[in-house]
Amino acid sequence: MKHFWSGALTAGSIHVNAMVDTPCVSVRLVIDDDAQWASPLYSEFGNITDTTGGMVHLERAGLEPGAAYAYRFEVNGAVDTSAAHTGRFRTPEEGPMDFSFVVGSCNSDGNHPVWESMGSSHPLFFLSTGDLHYADPNSPDVQVHRDAYLDHVYLKPPMMGFFHGTPIAYVWDDHDFCGDLSTSASIGKASAARAFRENVPHYPLWDDTAVYQAFTVGRVRFILSDMRSGKTDSVMMSDGQYAWLKSELLLARDSGLVACWATPLSWNAIGYPENWGSQPDERTALSDWMRANGIRDLFIICGDAHMLAIDDGANGDFSTLADSPYRYPVFQAAAINRGGSYKGGTYDQGGYFLNPSDQFGQFGEVIVEDDGSDVCITFNGWRTDSMAAAISLMNSFTFCRQPTVAAMPALEVPLLHGWFADGALLIAGAGVSPFTIRVFDMLGRSVERSTTVVSQPLLRHRLPDLRSGAYVALIEQGAMSFRFGFVVP
Numbered sequence: 001m002k003h004f005w006s007g008a009l010t011a012g013s014i015h016v017n018a019m020v021d022t023p024c025v026s027v028r029l030v031i032d033d034d035a036q037w038a039s040p041l042y043s044e045f046g047n048i049t050d051t052t053g054g055m056v057h058l059e060r061a062g063l064e065p066g067a068a069y070a071y072r073f074e075v076n077g078a079v080d081t082s083a084a085h086t087g088r089f090r091t092p093e094e095g096p097m098d099f100s101f102v103v104g105s106c107n108s109d110g111n112h113p114v115w116e117s118m119g120s121s122h123p124l125f126f127l128s129t130g131d132l133h134y135a136d137p138n139s140p141d142v143q144v145h146r147d148a149y150l151d152h153v154y155l156k157p158p159m160m161g162f163f164h165g166t167p168i169a170y171v172w173d174d175h176d177f178c179g180d181l182s183t184s185a186s187i188g189k190a191s192a193a194r195a196f197r198e199n200v201p202h203y204p205l206w207d208d209t210a211v212y213q214a215f216t217v218g219r220v221r222f223i224l225s226d227m228r229s230g231k232t233d234s235v236m237m238s239d240g241q242y243a244w245l246k247s248e249l250l251l252a253r254d255s256g257l258v259a260c261w262a263t264p265l266s267w268n269a270i271g272y273p274e275n276w277g278s279q280p281d282e283r284t285a286l287s288d289w290m291r292a293n294g295i296r297d298l299f300i301i302c303g304d305a306h307m308l309a310i311d312d313g314a315n316g317d318f319s320t321l322a323d324s325p326y327r328y329p330v331f332q333a334a335a336i337n338r339g340g341s342y343k344g345g346t347y348d349q350g351g352y353f354l355n356p357s358d359q360f361g362q363f364g365e366v367i368v369e370d371d372g373s374d375v376c377i378t379f380n381g382w383r384t385d386s387m388a389a390a391i392s393l394m395n396s397f398t399f400c401r402q403p404t405v406a407a408m409p410a411l412e413v414p415l416l417h418g419w420f421a422d423g424a425l426l427i428a429g430a431g432v433s434p435f436t437i438r439v440f441d442m443l444g445r446s447v448e449r450s451t452t453v454v455s456q457p458l459l460r461h462r463l464p465d466l467r468s469g470a471y472v473a474l475i476e477q478g479a480m481s482f483r484f485g486f487v488v489p
Contacts, residue, residue, distance in 0.1 A: 001073050001085045003154035005163040007170065007201030009125055010215065011065035011094045014167065015201035016043075016058045016087065019154070020075060024048055029058045030072045030079055042074070053146045053198040066093040087164045090124060096370040097218040102166075103127040104363035105173060105264060105303025106335035108134040110156025113389040114337055114361025117382065119162045120389070121365065124217065126166050129303030129333070130173025130227075130264035137195075138178035138188040145188065145195030148176070169224065170200055171211050173264040173304055177228040181274065184230050184238075193229065206460050208422040212241055214248050218370055219403060221252035224262045236265070236279050240421040242286075249295050256405040258375050259298040260366075266302040268316050268330055268345030275304060277344055280318070287319040291326065297401045299329045299377060301364070305343035306335035307355050308362050308381030310397045315346040329399055331379045333364030350381075350395030359386050362394075376400040420486035425461045425473055437461055438474040447471070 004018035020027055029043035041063070046056035063069065068090045073080050092099060102123045110133075118126065133152035137145045153159060178186035186192075193209040196202070203213040212226040225245060230238030237245070245261075252259035269277030276283045290298070300316070313327030332347065340355015356362070361384035369376045381394040419426055425437060439448035448463055466488045474483045 001075065001080055003150075003160065004073070004085070004087060005160070005168060005201065006071075006087055006089055007125075007168040008059075008203045008215075009089060009091065009167040009169075009217075011092050012063050013059065013061040014063065014069070014071070014089055014091070016071065017055050017199060017201045018058065018073060019054050020048060020056060020073075022075065024056075025076050027056050027058070027073060027075045029060050030074050031060050031063070031069050032071075033064065033067045033069050035070075037070075037072075053142070053195065055198050057201075063091050065091050066097070067091050089165070089167050092124060092217045095218070096372045096375075098367075098369050099124045099218060100365060100367045101125050101127055102363055102365050103129065103262075103301055103331070103333045104336040105129040105333070106131040106175075106306055106338045107159075108358070109337045110153060110159030112337040112361050112384075113158065113387060114363060114384045115156075115158040115162040116389040117361060117384050117391050118363050119165060120391075123166060123365070126162070126168050127222070127224075127262060127301065127366075128168060128170040129262050129301060130171060130177075131175045131303065131335075132170060132172070134175045136175055136179035137192070138182060138186050140187055140191055142191040142194050145191050146198065149195065149199045168201065169213075169215065169222065170202065171213070171224045171226050171262065171264060172196065172228060174228055182228060183232055184228075185232070189229060206244055206426065207240065210238070210241060212244060216257065218368060219257050219375055220260050220368060221248065221255070221257040222260045222262065223248045223252075225264070227264045234279070236276065236282055238421065240419055240426055243419060243426065246289065246293075249290065249298070250293065252297070253293070253295055254405060256403045257297070258377070258401050258403050259295070260301060261298060262301045264303045266305045266332055266343055266345055267300050268302075268311060268332070268347065269305075269343055270345065272344035275343060283318045284320055287317065287324065291319045291324040296326050297375075297403045298326070299331070299399075301331045301333060301366075303332075303334050305332055305345075306338050306341040306362075307332055307343075308334075308364065308383065308394050309345070309347035310349035310379050310381065310395050311345075311347040312349055312397060312399065314348055329377075329379070329397065331364055331366070331381075333362075333381065335362055337361045349379075349397040356383065360384055374400045374402055420473070420488075423463055423465075425463060427459045427461065427475060436476045438476070439463065439466075440472045440474070441469065 002019040002021040006016045008015035031041045043058045043060040102118045135148035137148040174182045178188040210226045210229040265275040309332040311330040339358045365380040367378040378398040382391045
């Protein structure tokens with residue numbers, strides 16, 4: 001076994017991506033919650049092909065919630081029992097639970113002791129808000145993007161030691177997407193998307209090239225935005241991702257969950273290039289929507305700006321009249337090991353302080369305490385003491401929420417709402433009742449008809465290959481229906 005790491009953690013499952021160093025006929029996971037490996041569980045056998053870049057994707061479901069597991073690999077019928085090739089993780093419980101995770105972005109040195117520091121508290125998982133490496137791999141050649149993971153992640157023992165014991169939840173930013181200030185126009189976009197899917201154990205993705213994803217731990221719904229693959233000079237995200245984001249926020253609201261929105265680019269900045277301050281009208285429109293739809297229980301985690309900064313939400317209201325009754329605490333948690341950088345915004349917890357040189361490391365810790373009524377969340381900003389693993393607390397802030405199942409309906413996203421992206425129809429608010437999808441060309445000829453039932457807030461319905469041209473989609477659910485036009489380029 002060469003390299004491996006885990007992710008897409010749930011109460012009953014884990015994903016592990018691994019690269020095998022010998023000619024491989026078969027490989028599978030061996031998982032056990034017994035230190036003596038007396039009752040092992042096995043994954044299905046995985047396949048290694050040229051289309052996976054030498055990686056094998058392994059998954060095991062049916063695990064016990066709230067249990068500590070170790071995992072090994074069976075390669076060509078032999079189990080590798082070496083400590084170096086043994087990984088560990090803990091499954092979250094179902095329902096209210098106490099847990100912690102660490103968060104950070106902007107890593108240029110996988111050998112830095114900050115990786116040891118982050119693992120010292122044994123977090124449930126690591127949330128990466130981008131710039132997992134600084135390879136800037138903007139190329140249509142997928143191997144360039146594969147090599148970025150190999151050279152800047154897998155070949156760094158402290159970093160991989162951390163990932164052997166801590167699952168990852170990860171969205172990219174510019175330096176690990178296609179280079180500094182990269183956007184949807186980058187020539188390496190498709191190759192970056194392929195390499196991500198080959199290498200990274202991830203939660204379900206809704207788009208062929210984007211990497212936004214969501215998951216729930218305890219009573220927190222984590223919503224991870226991709227701020228690069230759909231970004232342009234005039235918009236922060238695609239229409240499809242905005243509809244997905246809104247559907248996820250409504251899902252959290254209507255399910256009695258606190259929402260954690262991870263947006264790699266900082267939220268609080270004003271008039272600053274690149275981050276949310278560069279598109280004030282867009283940020284205001286989203287803020288107005290959250291206010292109108294009663295998105296109350298939300299906190300925001302940001303990366304990119306190389307600083308540890310916390311705001312209680314007083315400086316993050318960008319609604320039209322700046323009169324939202326809701327406060328969204330903001331945790332700016334970076335850089336894992338880069339020199340400090342200030343990128344705008346006002347933060348009222350702990351005050352502004354000088355950021356360190358790249359000799360230091362920084363990361364955030366989020367502690368969730370849930371007694372079944374109150375969900376209390378603590379932000380801790382930690383800094384390593386130069387080139388050592390010892391850490392110092394830079395700032396801290398605690399707030400509590402009492403999430404309840406909301407009774408109010410969504411105002412902007414109707415029961416059914418859809419759009420076209422990357423060869424598929426995406427339908428939000430579908431619920432669990434059967435609904436019918438019909439697609440017509442501009443001569444009124446039916447080119448697609450399907451009836452389906454889903455229980456997720458967003459359905460991605462792959463269309464057959466359609467010729468270039470204009471089409472109309474008709475979505476029917478009971479007595480309700482809506483239609484929209486779209487163009488296949």
